[in-house]
Amino acid sequence: MGKFKKSKKGRNKQGNEGKWDETPRRSYQDIVRENEDFEKYYKLQGICPDSEWDTFITSIKENLPTTFRITGSKVEAKALLKVVKSEFFKDILNPTQNSKTVDESVGENEELSPDELKLINLPWYPDGLAWQLKLTRKDIRRSEEYFRLHNFLISETNSGNISRQEAVSMIPPLVLDVQSHHKVLDMCAAPGSKTSQLIELLHGDNNNIPTGYVIANDIDNKRCYMLVHQAKRLNSPCIIITNQDSGAMPNFITKSDGKPSIVKFDRILCDVPCSGDGTMRKNPDIWLKWNAANGNNLHRIQWRILRRGLEMLEIGGQIVYSTCSLNPVEDEAVISRILKEANGAVELLDVTSKLPGLKFVPGMSHWLPASRDIKGYEKYEDVPEEWHQQIIPQMFPPSKEEAEKLHLDKCIRVLPHHQDTGGFFVAVLVKNKLLPWESEKKEVELENKDQEKGSKRENDKTNEPQRKKRRIQGYKEDPFIFFDENEPLWPLIRNFYEIDSKLDPTCLLTRCKEGKKKNIYFTSPGVRDIVINNADRVKLINTGVKTFVRCYNTDMECAFRLAQEGLQSIIPFIGPKRRVPITKDDLITLLTCDNPKLPPEIFRLSPKCQEHLNAISQGSCVLSFVEEDNKNDPDNNSLKLHLVGWRGKTSARGYVPTADCVHYLRLCGADVSKYDVNKFKNKPTGDLSGEGDSNSVKIDVECEVNENEPEEIIEADAEVEKMETANTVS
Ligand SMILES: C[S@@+](CC[C@H](N)C(=O)[O-])C[C@H]1O[C@@H](n2cnc3c(N)ncnc32)[C@H](O)[C@@H]1O
Numbered sequence: 001m002g003k004f005k006k007s008k009k010g011r012n013k014q015g016n017e018g019k020w021d022e023t024p025r026r027s028y029q030d031i032v033r034e035n036e037d038f039e040k041y042y043k044l045q046g047i048c049p050d051s052e053w054d055t056f057i058t059s060i061k062e063n064l065p066t067t068f069r070i071t072g073s074k075v076e077a078k079a080l081l082k083v084v085k086s087e088f089f090k091d092i093l094n095p096t097q098n099s100k101t102v103d104e105s106v107g108e109n110e111e112l113s114p115d116e117l118k119l120i121n122l123p124w125y126p127d128g129l130a131w132q133l134k135l136t137r138k139d140i141r142r143s144e145e146y147f148r149l150h151n152f153l154i155s156e157t158n159s160g161n162i163s164r165q166e167a168v169s170m171i172p173p174l175v176l177d178v179q180s181h182h183k184v185l186d187m188c189a190a191p192g193s194k195t196s197q198l199i200e201l202l203h204g205d206n207n208n209i210p211t212g213y214v215i216a217n218d219i220d221n222k223r224c225y226m227l228v229h230q231a232k233r234l235n236s237p238c239i240i241i242t243n244q245d246s247g248a249m250p251n252f253i254t255k256s257d258g259k260p261s262i263v264k265f266d267r268i269l270c271d272v273p274c275s276g277d278g279t280m281r282k283n284p285d286i287w288l289k290w291n292a293a294n295g296n297n298l299h300r301i302q303w304r305i306l307r308r309g310l311e312m313l314e315i316g317g318q319i320v321y322s323t324c325s326l327n328p329v330e331d332e333a334v335i336s337r338i339l340k341e342a343n344g345a346v347e348l349l350d351v352t353s354k355l356p357g358l359k360f361v362p363g364m365s366h367w368l369p370a371s372r373d374i375k376g377y378e379k380y381e382d383v384p385e386e387w388h389q390q391i392i393p394q395m396f397p398p399s400k401e402e403a404e405k406l407h408l409d410k411c412i413r414v415l416p417h418h419q420d421t422g423g424f425f426v427a428v429l430v431k432n433k434l435l436p437w438e439s440e441k442k443e444v445e446l447e448n449k450d451q452e453k454g455s456k457r458e459n460d461k462t463n464e465p466q467r468k469k470r471r472i473q474g475y476k477e478d479p480f481i482f483f484d485e486n487e488p489l490w491p492l493i494r495n496f497y498e499i500d501s502k503l504d505p506t507c508l509l510t511r512c513k514e515g516k517k518k519n520i521y522f523t524s525p526g527v528r529d530i531v532i533n534n535a536d537r538v539k540l541i542n543t544g545v546k547t548f549v550r551c552y553n554t555d556m557e558c559a560f561r562l563a564q565e566g567l568q569s570i571i572p573f574i575g576p577k578r579r580v581p582i583t584k585d586d587l588i589t590l591l592t593c594d595n596p597k598l599p600p601e602i603f604r605l606s607p608k609c610q611e612h613l614n615a616i617s618q619g620s621c622v623l624s625f626v627e628e629d630n631k632n633d634p635d636n637n638s639l640k641l642h643l644v645g646w647r648g649k650t651s652a653r654g655y656v657p658t659a660d661c662v663h664y665l666r667l668c669g670a671d672v673s674k675y676d677v678n679k680f681k682n683k684p685t686g687d688l689s690g691e692g693d694s695n696s697v698k699i700d701v702e703c704e705v706n707e708n709e710p711e712e713i714i715e716a717d718a719e720v721e722k723m724e725t726a727n728t729v730s
Contacts, residue, residue: 031284031285031287031288032287033060033061033280033284035287035288035290037290037291037292037374038277039057040374041292041370041374042326044368044370044374044376045327045328045364045367045368045376047326047328047413047415048415048417052417055417056415056416056417058417059281059415059416059417059420060280060281060416060423061280061281062281063136063281063282064136064166064281064282064421065132065134065135065136065420065421066136066140066164067122067130067132067133067164067165067166067167067421068130068131068153068157068162068163068164068165069125069129069130069131069162069165069170070084070161070162071129071160071161071163071196071200072161073205074127074637075205075637075639076161076639076641077127077129077161079639079667080156080161080162080663080666080667081127081129083666084131084152087148088149089131089149118133118134118135119131119132119133120132120134120419122167122170123356123357123358124171124174124354124355124356124357124358125170125174126174130167130170132167132421134420140153144678147679147680148676151677155659155662155663155675156659156663158659159657159659159662160233160234161663163196165193166279166421166422167419167421167422168278168324168422168423168424169193169194169324169424171322171355171358171414171424171426172194172269172320172322172426173194173197173198173201173269173320174197174354174355175320175351175354175355175428176198176201176267176269176318176320176428177267177318177354178198178201178202178212178267179202179204179212179266180202180203180204180208180210180211181210181212181266182202182265182267183212183213183215183263183264183266183267183314183526184198184202184212184213184214184215184265184266184267184268184269185214185215185217185265185267185268185269185312186198186214186216186268186269186271187217187246187249187270187271187272187305187309188217188218188246188271188272189216189218189227189241189271190216190220190223190227191223191226191230192216192226192229192230192231193230194269194271195214195216195227195230195231195239196230196234198214198267198269199214199231199234199238199239200234202214202236202238203236207572209237209238209524209569210238210524211524211525211526212238212266213239213524213526213527214236214238214239214240215239215240215241215242215252215265215530216239216240216241216242217241217243217244217246217249218243219243219244219245219246221243221541224241224242224243224541224542225541227541227542228241228542231542232565235565235566235569236545237522237523237524237527237544237566237569238523238524238526238527239527239543240530240531240542240543241540241541241542242538242539242540242541243539243541244538246305246308246309247301247304247305247307247308248308249308249312250537250538251263251312252530252533252534253533253534253537254529254533255529255532255533256529263312264312264313264315264317265312265313265314265317266314266317267317267318267319267320268312268313268317268318268319268320269319269320269322270306270309270321271320271322271323272298272301272302272305272321272322272323272330273302274295274298274302274323274324274325274327274330275290275294275295275325275327276324277290277324277325277327277423278323278325278326278414278416278422278423278424278425279324279423280422280423281416281422282422291372292370292371292374293371293390295325295327295330296329296369296390296391296395297390298325298330299329299330299334299392299395300392302323302334303334303337303394306334306335306338307338307341309321310342310346310429310435311438313431315432315433316430316431316432317430317431318349318428318429318431319428319429319431320426320427320428321334321335321428321429322424322426322427323424323425324422324423324425325423325425326413326415326423326425328364328367328397329367329369329395330425331363331364331411331413331425331427332363332364332367332408332411333367333369333394333395333396333397335363335406335411335427335429336397336398336402337394337395338429339406339429340398340402340406341435341436341437342436343436344432345431345432345433345434345436346430346432346435347407347429347430347432348406348407348408348410348427348428348429349428349429349430350410351412352412355412358412358414358419359414359419360413360415360418361413361415361418362409362410363408363409363412363413363425363427364397364408364413365397365398365403365406365408366397366403367397369383369391369396370391371383371387371390371391372387372390377391379396380392380393380396410428411425411426412424412427413425414426477539477540477541478511478512479511479513479535480509480511480535480540480543480544481510481511481513482507482508482509482528482531482532483505483507483508483509483510484506485505485506487505487508489520489559489560490505490508492558492559492560493520493548493560495558496557496558496560496619497574497575497577497578498574498575498576498577498578499570499573499574499575500572500573500574500575503570503573504525507522507523507525507528508520508521508522508547508548509521509522509523509528509531509543509544516550517550518549519546519549519550520546520547520548520560521544521545521546521547521566522544522545522547522566522569522570523543523544523545527544531543545565545566545569546565546566547563547565547566547567547569548560548561548562548566549561549562551620553619555619555649556619556620557617557619558619558620560620561619561644561646562620562621562644563644564643564655564656564660567642567643567644568642571622574622577616578616578620578621578622579621579622579624580609580612580621580622580623580645580652581608581609581624581625582605582606582609582623582624582625583606583609584625584627584628584668585606586606586609586623586625587625587643587654587664587668588665588668588670589604589605590623590645590653590654591654591656591661591665591670592665592670596653599648599651599653600651600652600653601650601651602614602647602650602651602652605652609652613647617647618647618648618649619646620644620645620646621644621645621646621647622642622643622644622645623642623643623645623654624640624641624642625639625640625641625642625643626640627639627640639667641664641667643656643664644656
């Protein structure tokens with residue numbers, strides 16, 4: 001779904017683009033990576049065989065290699081992968097040395113040990129799209145040898161076509177088995193790297209809008225706007241962002257088949273808050289503050305979230321529980337506790353076949369809950385009273401007989417030295433029947449109560465005018481106002497773009513009750529159902545992908561231009577008139593135009609494109625490129641690029657941000673060397689940073705609308721940038 005991505009207006013405004021590798025403000029070099037308690041605690045737990053201890057402890061003290069994955073639809077991602085392999089990895093990494101520094105089949109290379117390999121294609125990530133570079137970001141940034149790779153990583157990150165994500169953090173969405181019809185809940189989602197993967201998996205390679213959706217939730221309001229930022233990159237109409245404590249997450253109501261019912265989710269990701277000691281390689285400050293009490297205190301929160309997740313899960317549904325902590329009290333102890341409480345209603349799944357080539361150890365069945373002074377206890381009765389607040393009976397490992405039933409060995413533990421990553425824990429659970437404390441009756445009663453509350457609010461609402469900013473438990477968000485069947489704006493837009501009647505206009509929404517509508521967003525019908533039926537009961541932060549934008553250019557018959565963000569969602573519904581076929585050469589001509597004041601004249605484009613443009617009125621249009629080579633491929637593997645364009649009086653333009661522009665040019669095999677400035681020799685003129693827009697191909701200024709991004713989003717954009725930079729996830 002290369003289609004569902006990009007646009008980083010907020011980031012551009014902040015001038016934060018391109019800082020993919022900026023060193024975190026505080027200097028990690030000065031941190032002494034030692035913590036006696038940490039070592040004592042994990043030796044006590046026996047998290048690895050004694051013979052591996054030295055390798056483990058050495059590895060966890062080293063800086064983390066750089067990892068990234070290529071995002072997008074299979075076709076577009078594969079095209080970019082080809083560029084990565086042919087243009088960057090082979091030539092740039094040790095060009096004069098043995099080409100086997102690139103390993104595409106880990107384990108099969110007999111000549112070089114993994115230690116000698118600089119570049120590894122992660123074998124367990126589908127389609128070879130994830131890579132690990134044995135170089136830190138600083139190595140890449142500081143060395144002239146890698147300047148082209150550095151430029152590439154910056155610009156493709158900016159355009160959302162690669163995602164910098166720690167290798168192990170890619171695992172949970174992969175084992176969740178998300179399909180396009182699934183209702184997916186991401187309970188602790190911010191900053192959202194896994195949410196992005198979930199959305200990509202939901203869209204799969206199907207061009208249809210998925211019937212399922214992803215609800216991405218976080219308790220931290222500020223961090224919710226990081227999710228908005230991630231969602232903006234993906235341009236999916238199937239995501240909703242909510243701001244709740246997931247340990248007490250309210251039920252969602254649906255009326256999809258007429259009568260109200262409680263939504264049960266098919267897939268849930270429970271990537272809980274944790275001590276994060278698996279991330280010490282990228283967050284060395286954890287060495288300074290690590291203590292055993294931390295994990296003990298988190299156990300209860302983690303258990304509470306997982307428990308609520310299981311309640312919200314459909315029978316037959318799957319939930320992934322994950323942490324970036326090595327601590328069994330935060331990992332197996334939570335799983336063991338919940339399995340015991342569920343009394344057979346929930347069981348662990350073995351998902352190792354979904355991760356071919358991943359090195360890991362099975363989950364532990366024995367551990368020693370320990371007090372802050374690193375004294376481990378075999379049983380609760382041995383715990384001195386002073387620690388009873390911290391250590392509770394439920395944290396203890398199962399008895400031998402219990403352990404045989406629980407199969408904690410189906411959990412996956414990745415330790416840093418296994419394949420030079422961070423540490424990680426992941427477990428997949430399936431719900432086979434109602435939980436012992438759940439009953440159909442209770443759910444129905446609850447639902448009725450919810451309905452009563454809902455209708456009371458409705459009645460109250462009719463008696464008082466709706467305020468622009470509603471307040472639910474202190475939160476304020478602009479309302480979500482869906483078009484009704486008779487929306488006066490719709491016929492105008494529909495006729496201009498010849499929009500098929502299959503597009504339901506009631507799935508379009510705005511965020512302003514009064515005044516001129518500026519931006520029109522689009523959601524899938526499933527998302528619309530959730531928003532309409534839950535806006536009064538759940539803190540909804542954001543939904544919808546920007547699809548039409550008010551345009552003040554009076555040369556256009558329609559008051560709304562297309563927005564690139566929503567184009568991929570509605571392209572199947574747009575009629576042939578405003579879809580302009582372009583060739584690869586047209587695309588290159590349109591995208592290499594540097595001067596917004598001098599866009600290419602129509603006569604410079606291909607005859608077919610000229611003919612089409614000459615036949616339509618001025619204004620917004622779609623520029624559609626379909627790769628000729630594979631046009632008749634039965635698997636429909638031809639590269640298709642749809643860009644928002646503008647038909648001017650005598651000229652045409654692509655309306656594409658700079659980073660996207662470079663990306664498309666790269667995919668077309670065009671020359672992008674003018675953007676590829678060697679900063680060690682020249683001051684950059686090509687604008688890969690995105691801070692300026694000198695090279696972006698832009699629409700007439702008068703048609704550009706003043707899209708005021710909410711302050712929270714701009715701040716969050718900057719914050720995500722900072723986090724990605726510092727690689728801090730937990
Ligand atoms: C490990 S991080 C999640 C990382 C995220 N899944 C990702 O891949 O980018 C944990 C998140 O849980 C959130 N959180 C903590 N307590 C929570 C709660 N009770 N309900 C919902 N979210 C919570 C934190 O704000 C934090 O963003």
